[in-house]
Amino acid sequence: MAITYLKKADKTPETESAQAQAVVTEMLSRIEAEGEDAVRAYAKTLDKWDGPILITREEMDARAAEVPEQVKQDIAFAVEQVRGFALAQRDSVRDFEMTMPSGLTAGQKWVPCNVAGCYVPTGRYAHIASACMSVATAKAAGVKTVVACSTPYRGGAMHPYVLYAMREAGADIVMTLGGVQAIASMAYGLFTGQPADVIVGPGNKFVAEAKRMLFGKVGIDVFAGPSEIGILADKTADPEIVAVDLVGQAEHGHESPAWLFTDDRALAEKVMARVPELIATLPEPAREAADAAWRDYGEVVLCDTREELVKVSDDYASEHLEIHCADLDWWMDNLTNYGSLFVGEETTVAYGDKCSGPNHILPTKYAARYSAGLSVHKFLKPLTWQKADREASKELAIRTARISRLEGMEAHARTADARLAKYYPGHNFDLGAPVESIS
Numbered sequence: 429m430a431i432t433y434l435k436k437a438d439k440t441p442e443t444e445s446a447q448a449q450a451v452v453t454e455m456l457s458r459i460e461a462e463g464e465d466a467v468r469a470y471a472k473t474l475d476k477w478d479g480p481i482l483i484t485r486e487e488m489d490a491r492a493a494e495v496p497e498q499v500k501q502d503i504a505f506a507v508e509q510v511r512g513f514a515l516a517q518r519d520s521v522r523d524f525e526m527t528m529p530s531g532l533t534a535g536q537k538w539v540p541c542n543v544a545g546c547y548v549p550t551g552r553y554a555h556i557a558s559a560c561m562s563v564a565t566a567k568a569a570g571v572k573t574v575v576a577c578s579t580p581y582r583g584g585a586m587h588p589y590v591l592y593a594m595r596e597a598g599a600d601i602v603m604t605l606g607g608v609q610a611i612a613s614m615a616y617g618l619f620t621g622q623p624a625d626v627i628v629g630p631g632n633k634f635v636a637e638a639k640r641m642l643f644g645k646v647g648i649d650v651f652a653g654p655s656e657i658g659i660l661a662d663k664t665a666d667p668e669i670v671a672v673d674l675v676g677q678a679e680h681g682h683e684s685p686a687w688l689f690t691d692d693r694a695l696a697e698k699v700m701a702r703v704p705e706l707i708a709t710l711p712e713p714a715r716e717a718a719d720a721a722w723r724d725y726g727e728v729v730l731c732d733t734r735e736e737l738v739k740v741s742d743d744y745a746s747e748h749l750e751i752h753c754a755d756l757d758w759w760m761d762n763l764t765n766y767g768s769l770f771v772g773e774e775t776t777v778a779y780g781d782k783c784s785g786p787n788h789i790l791p792t793k794y795a796a797r798y799s800a801g802l803s804v805h806k807f808l809k810p811l812t813w814q815k816a817d818r819e820a821s822k823e824l825a826i827r828t829a830r831i832s833r834l835e836g837m838e839a840h841a842r843t844a845d846a847r848l849a850k851y852y853p854g855h856n857f858d859l860g861a862p863v864e865s866i867s
């Protein structure tokens with residue numbers, strides 16, 4: 429396999445994980461010990477916020493009244509697109525029941541979690557769209573109580589449009605809290621008395637790490653950390669569009685990788701020349717963020733064949749993956765690892781980020797090898813059930829008793845024995861040899 433790195437990054441998505449782990453470990457243990465006092469202290473030192481944490485319904489309504497009409501319409505559009513896609517996902521999963529050969533009836537029933545925590549990042553940018561993505565999807569899944577949190581915006585109250593988007597998408601409780609302190613508060617039910625069953629939403633390395641560490645106590649959607657983009661481009665691609673799209677995601681932050689995978693050296697060279705020029709024209713803080721992201725995390729990989737490109741792209745498992753190549757169906761058929769796929773030049777990651785419908789909360793740091801992004805499924809449990817009449821219970825009891833005894837589990841076996849004795853008095857069954865005591 430011939431792979432040439434025309435630009436190789438010094439850093440990988442995993443660089444700097446250790447620093448975040450140390451910070452988050454200490455913060456979570458202090459919050460666990462000191463509760464709301466520790467949360468308020470972190471909100472003050474990290475986000476300069478010492479105002480109220482809970483936003484009342486009256487305040488939400490009052491602040492909504494100040495949102496300009498065009499903004500309301502754009503947010504309503506985004507919410508509708510995301511909700512529509514999420515409802516279609518909900519329709520694609522179904523309950524079922526079946527009768528087994530033994531006569532037992534068994535089934536699966538999709539049940540939503542009761543309380544979901546939705547984190548909306550606003551450290552660098554006001555991520556209005558993230559509020560639509562998480563809250564609308566939780567509600568489409570049927571979650572009863574959605575607790576939404578967002579960072580105090582630049583030391584002040586929550587960003588008004590983020591708050592409006594939460595309200596429009598159906599949030600039940602809203603808290604002005606960011607970072608680890610927000611994730612921990614949702615997990616422990618601080619300020620609300622309603623611990624989350626599942627916490628979703630993107631965030632910086634501290635947020636992503638806090639979710640990872642609290643997994644187990646709560647469910648999480650996926651490791652949705654600093655944004656990534658990969659672009660597959662062949663000689664049919666437009667280098668200007670490819671360069672614009674790479675820079676489009678590099679502005680997320682200095683830890684956001686942008687990768688180009690191509691079999692066309694001329695295209696690669698044009699893109700590499702154009703990216704720094706495009707970055708230089710950005711306003712701050714986007715320019716500084718994109719410049720550092722491209723310098724430290726940007727990569728350009730040249731391969732000989734499209735099969736090699738598929739292998740490389742699958743190894744990177746990019747959060748977002750654009751295809752600017754001929755024979756789009758071939759790529760769709762062969763790629764297996766990506767958070768969300770953008771097929772052809774006529775769509776772009778930013779459409780998905782802001783309003784097209786498929787969710788933008790997506791796996792990063794190679795997590796697309798084993799997980800998709802946020803969907804209704806992350807809020808739903810395919811719970812199973814079973815029911816038997818006495819006839820069906822007979823064969824199951826005999827086999828359960830024997831298998832239990834083979835395993836050395838006498839008490840399990842006796843739950844089956846007891847049913848046979850009750851339903852079939854006076855009958856003898858081969859129920860296996862009683863388990864011997866071990867001293």
Ligand SMILES: NC(=O)C1=CN([C@@H]2O[C@H](COP(=O)(O)OP(=O)(O)OC[C@H]3O[C@@H](n4cnc5c(N)ncnc54)[C@H](O)[C@@H]3O)[C@@H](O)[C@H]2O)C=CC1
Binds near residue numbers: 548
């Ligand atoms: N993977 C995905 O689906 C998506 C990822 N993103 C990513 O989300 C991230 C958003 O990050 P931000 O803008 O920073 O917002 P953020 O809300 O995630 O982080 C801000 C919070 O970080 C905390 N923080 C900052 N420095 C800290 C420190 N030294 N120690 C402890 N806590 C600290 C503060 O408490 C602050 O509230 C970006 O990396 C973006 O790429 C955004 C959207 C979707």
Ligand SMILES: O=C(O)[C@@H](O)CS(=O)(=O)O
Binds near residue numbers: 782789790
């Ligand atoms: O990682 C992501 O999904 C982001 O690109 C989404 S957004 O651009 O912040 O809306």
Ligand SMILES: [Zn+2]
Binds near residue numbers: 655676677680777778
């Ligand atoms: Zn983006």
